[in-house]
Amino acid sequence: MSPPTPEARLLRAAVFAARVHATHKRKGASAEPYVNHVLEVAQILAEHGAPEEAVLAGLLHDTVEDSDEDPEPVTPARLVAEFGEVVAGIVGEATDDKSLPKETRKALQVRQAPKKSDAAKMLKLADKISNLRAISASPPANWEHARRVEYVGWAGRVAVGLKGVNPALDALFEATYRDAMARLANEA
Numbered sequence: 001m002s003p004p005t006p007e008a009r010l011l012r013a014a015v016f017a018a019r020v021h022a023t024h025k026r027k028g029a030s031a032e033p034y035v036n037h038v039l040e041v042a043q044i045l046a047e048h049g050a051p052e053e054a055v056l057a058g059l060l061h062d063t064v065e066d067s068d069e070d071p072e073p074v075t076p077a078r079l080v081a082e083f084g085e086v087v088a089g090i091v092g093e094a095t096d097d098k099s100l101p102k103e104t105r106k107a108l109q110v111r112q113a114p115k116k117s118d119a120a121k122m123l124k125l126a127d128k129i130s131n132l133r134a135i136s137a138s139p140p141a142n143w144e145h146a147r148r149v150e151y152v153g154w155a156g157r158v159a160v161g162l163k164g165v166n167p168a169l170d171a172l173f174e175a176t177y178r179d180a181m182a183r184l185a186n187e188a
């Protein structure tokens with residue numbers, strides 16, 4: 001068999017992610033299928049000139065973190081076997097250590113952002129863009145105004161360490177962040 005085309009690799013990762021996230025929903029009030037989020041992250045990356053490996057990692061970025069309670073969790077080794085070292089490595093950089101308390105993980109994201117590879121920085125920035133859009137369009141029903149303000153502010157602090165690799169992505173984050181903050185200010 002000839003080596004897979006970029007389109008075939010992309011679709012294989014999309015199907016893999018769709019299967020892993022088949023029963024997962026977004027936290028927002030509209031409870032969108034989780035796969036919508038990873039497709040959006042990959043789209044943002046592809047539309048802003050990110051390399052193919054980063055786009056693939058965008059599709060796969062939550063498969064390890066969000067399958068930890070599944071009968072067959074996705075392991076980093078499985079991602080290496082299916083998609084190669086580079087893609088698996090980017091996913092690994094974008095995966096939080098879930099054994100740590102949530103507040104520690106959030107603080108670590110701010111501190112470790114500047115140390116990530118360029119591809120992981122782009123992926124994490126696209127992830128934050130998608131999450132800020134979701135907070136604006138369909139916030140979780142039980143998230144008070146103050147909690148949403150705190151979340152958007154935290155995303156902005158993580159983004160400080162992620163910028164400087166891809167100016168178009170930096171600009172999109174800025175616009176999305178400003179829009180999210182403006183909406184929250186209007187609500188207050």
Ligand code: ZN
Nearest residue numbers: 037061062127
């Ligand atoms: Zn994500």
